[in-house]
Amino acid sequence: xxxxxxxxxxxxxxxxxxxxxxxxxxxxxxxxxxxxxxxxxxxxxxxxxxxxxxxxxxxxxxxxxxxxxxxxxxxxxxxxxxxxxxxxxxxxxxxxxxxxxxxxxxxxxxxxxxxxxxxxxxxxxxxxxxxxxxxxxxxxxxxxxxxxxxxxxxxxxxxxxxxxxxxxxxxxxxxxxxxxxxxxxxxxxxxxxxxxxxxxxxxxxxxxxxxxxxxxxxxxxxxxxxxxxxxxxxxxxxxxxxxxxxxxxxxxxxxxxxxxxxxxxxxxxxxxxxx
Amino acid sequence: xxxxxxxxxxxxxxxxxxxxxxxxxxxxxxxxxxxxxxxxxxxxxxxxxxxxxxxxxxxxxxxxxxxxxxxxxxxxxxxxxx
Numbered sequence: 001x002x003x004x005x006x007x008x009x010x011x012x013x014x015x016x017x018x019x020x021x022x023x024x025x026x027x028x029x030x031x032x033x034x035x036x037x038x039x040x041x042x043x044x045x046x047x048x049x050x051x052x053x054x055x056x057x058x059x060x061x062x063x064x065x066x067x068x069x070x071x072x073x074x075x076x077x078x079x080x081x082x083x084x085x086x087x088x089x090x091x092x093x094x095x096x097x098x099x100x101x102x103x104x105x106x107x108x109x110x111x112x113x114x115x116x117x118x119x120x121x122x123x124x125x126x127x128x129x130x131x132x133x134x135x136x137x138x139x140x141x142x143x144x145x146x147x148x149x150x151x152x153x154x155x156x157x158x159x160x161x162x163x164x165x166x167x168x169x170x171x172x173x174x175x176x177x178x179x180x181x182x183x184x185x186x187x188x189x190x191x192x193x194x195x196x197x198x199x200x201x202x203x204x205x206x207x208x209x210x211x212x213x214x215x216x217x218x219x220x221x222x223x224x225x226x227x228x229x230x231x232x233x234x235x236x237x238x239x240x241x242x243x244x245x246x247x248x249x250x251x252x253x254x255x256x257x258x259x260x261x262x263x264x265x266x267x268x269x270x271x272x273x274x275x
Numbered sequence: 276x277x278x279x280x281x282x283x284x285x286x287x288x289x290x291x292x293x294x295x296x297x298x299x300x301x302x303x304x305x306x307x308x309x310x311x312x313x314x315x316x317x318x319x320x321x322x323x324x325x326x327x328x329x330x331x332x333x334x335x336x337x338x339x340x341x342x343x344x345x346x347x348x349x350x351x352x353x354x355x356x357x
Binding site: 039140144147148150151152163164165166180214221222223246247250251252253255 | 284288289291311313314315316317318321323325329331333334335
């Protein structure tokens with residue numbers, strides 16, 4: 001049995017909404033969710049909530065912090081920047097370490113992997129990095145998001161609307177853009193676009209890449225495969241697990257993958273046990 | 276690789292059609308005919324196509340007409356894979 005509580009943490013530019021799942025006894029480890037970005041977060045909330053609950057039942061203390069300007073925390077998205085989000089990752093890690101001793105594991109989902117990587121590059125420390133179908137290149141992820149504006153216009157009587165590339169150009173010229181109700185500032189776009197998933201030199205903690213895959217004879221994800229091969233070649237401890245299930249951050253209905261939750265509990269349980 | 280099969284798998288998955296695509300043919304109309312295919316879903320389909328087929332879609336290569344039918348979508352991918 002585990003328990004859930006919600007609270008606001010004081011931070012720069014106001015407060016952050018936090019949900020913590022606590023195990024019944026002394027935690028075996030600490031887990032910080034670094035969430036996917038914007039609309040992908042919207043689609044992933046249920047998966048993240050179910051996984052946090054399961055991880056706490058497995059003896060881990062799990063923190064989910066809403067990033068600056070992301071709805072439940074203070075501020076408007078238009079004021080958020082990549083830098084304040086990286087600061088929020090550090091804030092979450094520090095809060096967990098103030099609660100209990102034990103190894104700290106980062107659980108990053110999709111674009112959250114970019115934030116986690118940039119946090120590590122700035123000196124963030126953790127004892128394991130679990131990546132749910134990570135984004136390895138920020139620019140592509142940003143363009144995919146900006147497409148929401150273009151596609152809305154296709155439906156609207158085929159009018160010639162904003163294209164993803166024209167929105168990207170506006171951001172690069174220093175103007176904000178609004179896409180599907182999200183107002184993106186140039187300073188957020190700049191950090192997102194230029195981010196690539198890297199591990200810092202000498203990173204010694206294990207990395208687990210969890211790739212979602214469709215059932216049947218489908219194409220493997222080449223970008224993720226190459227990323228894993230590159231870091232294995234560099235002597236990094238990286239595991240790569242494919243889980244059959246829905247691309248829940250992208251589907252129309254809210255979907256869940258119990259298999260991914262089970263696999264995640266197994267990975268983090270193993271890491272916590274090894275410490 | 277069976278592109279039509281992959282396309283139907285992507286549509287089924289993104290639109291949560293629960294196997295309804297089994298009855299789809301190349302002539303099955305999509306945009307404006309499949310209610311689940313709204314703007315968010317169109318983006319989901321493009322994004323998943325990029326990931327599944329490992330290509331990058333430029334703005335000017337794609338528009339509503341690409342999503343007219345299953346067949347137009349398959350033709351688009353055939354063109355990209357060249």
